Amino acid sequence: MASSQDAWYLSLLGLAEHFRTSNPPSIKSCIQCLQAVFNFKPPPRVEARTHLQLGNILLTYTKNADLARTHLERAWQLSQTIITFDDVKFEAASVLAELYEQQQQSGLSQSILRKAIELSQHHVYWHCRLIFQLAQIHSSEKDLNAAGGLLAVGADYSQISNANYTRVLFLLSRCMLLLIDKKFPEASPLLNSVGHQVENWQGNPHQKEYLKVYFLILQVCHYLVSGQVKSVKPCLKQLQQSIQSIMAPSWPSDDVVVGSNVGDMFIWMPKEHLFILVYLVSVVHSMQSGYMDKAQKYTDKALVQIENLKLIENKPILSVFQLILLEHIVMCRLVMGHRVMALSEISQACQLCRQQPKLYQSHRAQLHVLLGLYAMSMDCTDAAQNQLIAALNATQEQELVTFANLNLAIVYIRARKDTELATLMERVNPESLPSFSHSIRAAAYYVQGLQAFYGARYHEAKRYLRETLKMANAEDLNRLTSCSLVLLGHIFLSLGNHRESMNMVTPAMQLASKIPDVHVQIWATAILKDLHRICADHARENEAFQMHRSFSTQILNDQFQSTQRSEHTPLLQWIDGPLPILPNTSPASSSQSMR
Known part of the structure; x- marks a missing residue:
């Protein structure tokens, strides 16, 4: 029979739980009850568990992180002295490590996790969970070797413990790190091996489907990072079918x-x-393929899902997804000539980064690239140059560096900045490009062709552009195909080969209208107008003229509206320091409705 003192603290614990679970919860009363428990000198087990409860409640319902930390530290300290008290001990370590990480005290976080991992070797669940957590911290700090090593240890431990599902999770997570680190020669065989294990899985069918989705996402990302948008289609289709199964009401x-x-x-x-x-990933695929309308539709649906989930629980990963979606849809808008909407979405991306400093640190370079692309589309040459250079100064991520350099080369070509261009062209030489991406390499050939065209080296330009077309056609890179065709059409027009020019510009125009790419359409209609005039086909000349005028009017009106938006100047001028504080502006309205 419990003593009267025991009855007091047990009653207080029950009352605290009542206040926590009541509707609406009374968190202040809950915390008061839990704090009162300590007045009755409870046994160490009860004291440690109460400290853990208080720490969790303070973190969940209040902003008093320092007091939460004090309680969690006490729970961890007490629980280590108690035998067979695993759940409290390791939960305290895990939550405390997460709090240290949020307070940017990674050293303390790693230290407590290493100690907890050492103590938890007899407890499969906690040992694996703590290894995942420490690997995540190393990964976020770009120490991918340490993270990968931990995941390999976790896979071996899971196998010994007969936790086969968790073993595959460890292996897939290791594949993910190898892909992030661009270690494709190591990632590919491991990914293939794990793929066979998933395919031959004999356990829980629901677990199999989860593992399959994880595997397919990695496989799709592998193809997309490699710029192989045609090769990825079967995997992407499988992935879309699998996620429909998982999202079905019967799941x-x-x-x-x-x-x-x-x-x-x-x-x-x-x-x-x-x-x-x-x-x-469907948005990324649609954008790389040159299907901007499809990318826009997927983005709209994903952003609605994110907003709905944020109302329930605003997890940091949702903001990461939102930011990546915004980055991709901005590029689509610019291709389509919707600069007002692109500017509004860049502003939203900046707002997300201002709210979350970690996002700002990891995506600052991407913001500068987006602003560089926006400035290019607005013919703001100096701002485009400054933004792209700021991006290069803010990152060492090889693919992003190459992408920024390719666009900077286009800026220099158009502005006739030959001195700056000469030093840059070697860095974007397709023969020695430090990139694994098929599409980036194809784009580098296009930039070489564009430079040769501006230098009136037409035969050299044709050679580069034919290489671009060969690579673009191999992987259905539609936008690169349309740009190359229209430039070839311009070259043949300059050489006086009107038939060949028409043979290039006509499919370029057809492809550009499917994307739709308003810039290629303006370029193509200008060439068609000249070709029809030379051929004395006045009806078609007038038709091309009307189309050219329509596209030009559309793009000029959008350009004027962009310059009138309050975000335009402060964002283009931002090249260093914290993000500019932007005035509250209403988002640009979309002409596309969600289906």
Whole structure:
């Protein structure tokens, strides 16, 4: 029979839980009850658990992180002295490490996790969870070798512990790090090996489907990073079918999916987040393929999903998804000639980064690239140059550096800045490009062709552009194909070969209208107008003239409206320091309705 003192603190714990779970919850009363427990000198187990409860509640419902930290540190300290008190001990370590990480005290976070991992070797669930957590910290700090090493240890430990599902999760996570680190020669065989394991999985069918989605997302990303947008189509289709299965009403909750094996109680991410991630990779694929309308439709749907989830629980990963979606849709808008909307979405991206300093640190270079592309589309040459150079100064990520350099080369070519261009062209030489991407290499040939065209070296330009076309056609890079065709059409016009010019410009125009790419359409109609005039076909000349005038009017009106927006000047002038504080402006309205 419990003593009267025991009855007091047990009653207080019950009352605290009542206040926490009441509707609406009374968190202040809950915290007061839990704090009162300490007045009754409870046993160490109760004291440690109460400190953990207080720490969790303060973190969840208040902004008093320092007091939460004090309680969590006490829970961790006390629980280490108690035998067989694993759940409290390791939860305290995990939550405390997460808090240290949020307070940018990574050293403390790593230290406590290493200690907890050492103590948890007899407890499969916590040992694996803590390894995942420490690997995540190393990964966020770009120490991918340390993170990969931990994941390999986790895979071996899971195998020994017969946690086969978790072993595959560790292996897939290791593949993901190798892809991020661009270690494709190591990633490919491991990814293929894990793919066979997933395909031959004999366990829980729901777990198999989760593993399959994780594997397919990595496979799709591998293709997209490599610029192989045609080769990726079968995998992407499979992925879209799998996510539909997982999102079906008949699919069980995530808690049911993980099953009863204590070592296998993990998921990579909730199905609602997976759903958005599949939308995101579909956006990237549509954009790289040159289907801007499709990318826009996927983006609209994904952003609605994100807003709905944020109302329930605003997880940091949702802002990451939102930012990447905005970055891609901005590029689509610029291709389509919708600069007003692009500027509004760049402003939204800046707002997200201002709210979350970590996002700003990881995406600052991307913001400068977007502003550089926007400035290019607005013919603001100096601003474009400054933004792209700012991007190069803010990152060492090889693909982003190459992408920024290619666009900077176009700026220099158009502005006839031959001295600056001469020093840059070697860095974008397609023969020695430090990039694994098929599409980036194809784009580098296009830039070489553009430079040769501006230098009136037409035969050299044709040679480069034919290489671009060969690579673009191999992987259905439609926008690169249309740009190359219209430039070849311009070259043949300059050489007086009107038939060949027409043979290039006509398909360029057709392709550009499908994308739709308003800039190629303006260029193509200008050439068609000249060709029809030379051929004395006045009806078609007038038709091309009317189309050219329509596209030009559309682009000029949009350009004027962009310059009138309050974000235009402060964003183009921002090349250093914190993000500019932008005035509250209403988002640009979209002409596209969601289906």
